[in-house]
Amino acid sequence: MHNTDIFMNNLPLFIPLILLEVGLDVAALIHIFRHQNYRTGNRILWVLLTLLVNPIGAILYFVVGRETY
Amino acid sequence: MRATWFFIRKELLESWRSYHLLIIAVVFVIFGIEGPLMAKLTPEILKMASGSGMTIKMTDPTSLDSWQQYYKNMTQIGIYVLAVIFSGTISGEVSRGTLINLVTKGLPRYSVVLAKYIVAYFQWCLALVTAFFINWVYTAYYFSDNKSPNVLTGLWPLLIFGSMFVAVTIFGSALGKSNYLGFLTAVVAFIFLTLLNLFKDVKRYNPISLVTDNMSLVKGTEKISHIMPAVWITILSAVVLVYLAVLLLKHKKL
Numbered sequence: 635m636h637n638t639d640i641f642m643n644n645l646p647l648f649i650p651l652i653l654l655e656v657g658l659d660v661a662a663l664i665h666i667f668r669h670q671n672y673r674t675g676n677r678i679l680w681v682l683l684t685l686l687v688n689p690i691g692a693i694l695y696f697v698v699g700r701e702t703y
Numbered sequence: 704m705r706a707t708w709f710f711i712r713k714e715l716l717e718s719w720r721s722y723h724l725l726i727i728a729v730v731f732v733i734f735g736i737e738g739p740l741m742a743k744l745t746p747e748i749l750k751m752a753s754g755s756g757m758t759i760k761m762t763d764p765t766s767l768d769s770w771q772q773y774y775k776n777m778t779q780i781g782i783y784v785l786a787v788i789f790s791g792t793i794s795g796e797v798s799r800g801t802l803i804n805l806v807t808k809g810l811p812r813y814s815v816v817l818a819k820y821i822v823a824y825f826q827w828c829l830a831l832v833t834a835f836f837i838n839w840v841y842t843a844y845y846f847s848d849n850k851s852p853n854v855l856t857g858l859w860p861l862l863i864f865g866s867m868f869v870a871v872t873i874f875g876s877a878l879g880k881s882n883y884l885g886f887l888t889a890v891v892a893f894i895f896l897t898l899l900n901l902f903k904d905v906k907r908y909n910p911i912s913l914v915t916d917n918m919s920l921v922k923g924t925e926k927i928s929h930i931m932p933a934v935w936i937t938i939l940s941a942v943v944l945v946y947l948a949v950l951l952l953k954h955k956k957l
Contacts, residue, residue, distance in 0.1 A: 640747055647740045647841065651733065658729050665722075693730065696722045697787060 655689045662692035671701045706810050710818035718822065723788050730784055731830040734776045735837030739845055742768035766846040770857065770921050773838045777831060777861060778914045783890070785830060786872050789823045790885030793876040793952065803957050813949045820873050820945050827865040831858070850922070857921040860913035860930065867910055867937045868893075870944035877951040910937040
């Protein structure tokens with residue numbers, strides 16, 4: 635079986651998975667660009683982590699990167 | 704009790720505003736989908752990895768594979784994600800000094816621990832049950848066989864285990880000022896209990912049985928009465944740990 639076949643055969647599993655991960659990334663990116671200061675790291679680091687390491691980057695940002703007041 | 708109720712509401716609001724609820728929801732929905740997905744894809748992945756040189760005889764995936772993925776995900780990653788999220792809950796407030804105002808205005812210190820414990824345990828149950836139901840729906844859709852008759856029997860030991868695991872995390876969080884102490888305590892406790900399982904006679908009484916025997920419970924090869932002693936010990940140690948956490952916070956400089 636080709637990779638695309640596997641993907642098409644399991645659409646009910648893949649679609650929600652993709653939606654969730656993209657949604658989390660968008661939420662993290664919006665938060666990153668609306669804030670100036672971060673608890674650790676800087677803006678470039680968090681944008682790269684969010685976009686490249688899916689979905690751990692976004693989760694890490696919300697747990698340790700987000701500034702708490 | 705009124706104070707505890709108000710603090711519970713404050714904790715829920717905090718969990719919402721600090722994005723913790725969002726993270727828990729997303730992570731555990733992903734886990735719920737991943738179980739059946741990995742069960743379906745593992746034969747394909749093995750086929751690709753093995754190449755043409757040899758042939759591996761793969762049996763078709765069953766509902767058991769799907770549930771195995773669920774319990775593997777929950778007990779190896781899921782509970783640590785929750786431990787990380789809960790780990791700073793008391794130490795964070797102590798180091799930020801946000802409890803001073805509330806306590807001097809008359810909020811009993813036991814209310815703080817109690818409310819935090821209840822909210823954390825509520826989130827634990829919510830996370831595991833969400834992932835469970837999503838897994839259940841997909842498993843029923845993709846693998847409709849009779850190989851896992853006692854699906855629910857496997858879940859509730861996991862929820863009971865949470866009562867102790869969350870208590871350990873809260874207790875660790877009350878120990879010091881570092882945000883990671885709660886997580887560290889939970890991990891050390893988990894490793895200690897796993898090592899304890901090396902002795903065969905202890906297994907029935909060891910709380911870790913609640914998260915290692917799930918598959919045999921689902922298959923029906925093990926009766927729940929076999930691990931009943933472990934269930935009672937888990938609940939008892941949860942109560943003791945919460946009490947110790949109350950004592951710790953009582954004598955702590957805020």
